[in-house]
Amino acid sequence: MLRQMHVRHALSLAAVLLLLAGAGCGDDESTAAAGGSELTISAAASLQQALTACAPDARLQFAGSDELAAQIRQGAPVDVLAAASTKIPEELAGEGKLGDPVEFTSNELVLAVPADSDLRSLDALEGDGVKLVIGAEGVPVGDYTRAVLGNLPPAQGEAILANVRSEEPDVKGVVGKLTQGAADAGFVYATDVKAAGDDLRAIELPAELDPVATYGAGVVSASEHRDDAQAFVDGLAGGACHDALLRAGFGEP
Numbered sequence: 001m002l003r004q005m006h007v008r009h010a011l012s013l014a015a016v017l018l019l020l021a022g023a024g025c026g027d028d029e030s031t032a033a034a035g036g037s038e039l040t041i042s043a044a045a046s047l048q049q050a051l052t053a054c055a056p057d058a059r060l061q062f063a064g065s066d067e068l069a070a071q072i073r074q075g076a077p078v079d080v081l082a083a084a085s086t087k088i089p090e091e092l093a094g095e096g097k098l099g100d101p102v103e104f105t106s107n108e109l110v111l112a113v114p115a116d117s118d119l120r121s122l123d124a125l126e127g128d129g130v131k132l133v134i135g136a137e138g139v140p141v142g143d144y145t146r147a148v149l150g151n152l153p154p155a156q157g158e159a160i161l162a163n164v165r166s167e168e169p170d171v172k173g174v175v176g177k178l179t180q181g182a183a184d185a186g187f188v189y190a191t192d193v194k195a196a197g198d199d200l201r202a203i204e205l206p207a208e209l210d211p212v213a214t215y216g217a218g219v220v221s222a223s224e225h226r227d228d229a230q231a232f233v234d235g236l237a238g239g240a241c242h243d244a245l246l247r248a249g250f251g252e253p
Contacts, residue, residue, distance in 0.1 A: 037224075037225040039232055040080075041080045044215065048172075049191070049195050050245045051241065062172075072092060073092075073095070079229040086214050086215070089217065101218035103214050104215055104233075105246075106250065107215065111185055112174075112188045122205060126160055131165045134167055134174065135168055141174065144187075166183065217237075
C-alpha cells in the first residue's frame, strides 16, 4: 500500500513537471509569434510620445540624437537608431555603424512660449531681458535653430542669440525650462508644443526660414536581431508607428 502511494506521488509530480514544461514551451511560442526578440530602440527625445504608444514591447531609450550616436559608436547594444536628423544616421552609415538610413517623418521647428506669454513673434526675441533657451550645438534641435537664425539678417540673428540663457542637451530640456518658468521662449518642435497641452503656445516661423526637420532611421550594424530591426524601421516609414507619428503631429518626410 505504501509503495503504491509512492508510485502515485511520483506520477503526480511527473505530470506537474510535464504541465510546467508545456507552459514554458507555450510562452516561447507566444514570444515568437509576437515578433521574436525584444528590440532596443534608441530614439530622439521628440519621438517619445509616439513611439511609446506604437512600440510597447520594445526597449525604448530617448535622448539627444548626437548622444545616442555616441553610444552606438562606443558599442552600446542597440538595434535601431531613429534620429531627429538625416545627417547623424548618414554619418554613422559612412562609418559602417548603421545600415542604409531611410527618411521616415518630418517635424516643424517653432518658437514656443508659455501659454500666458505676451511674446507674439520672432522679432520679440530681440528685446532686452528676454530669456531664450535653445538646444546645444550638435543636437539636431540646436542645429536646426542655428540654421533658421542664420537665415535672418545678420544683426537680427546676433541680437536673438545674445539673449540665449541656456543650451540644452535635447529638446525635452528646452521644454522643461519653459514649463518650469525658467525661460521666456525656446525653439522646439511643433509636436513638443502639442504634447505639452495647455502649458505652451507655438509661434510659427516664416516658411522662408526653412524650419522643417527631417528624421532618419536605420538598423545598427552590430544588431543581433537584424530582421526584426529592419521590420521596425519599415514600420516607421510606412506602418503602425508611422501612423502613430502622424497622429502625434509629425509630417511625411
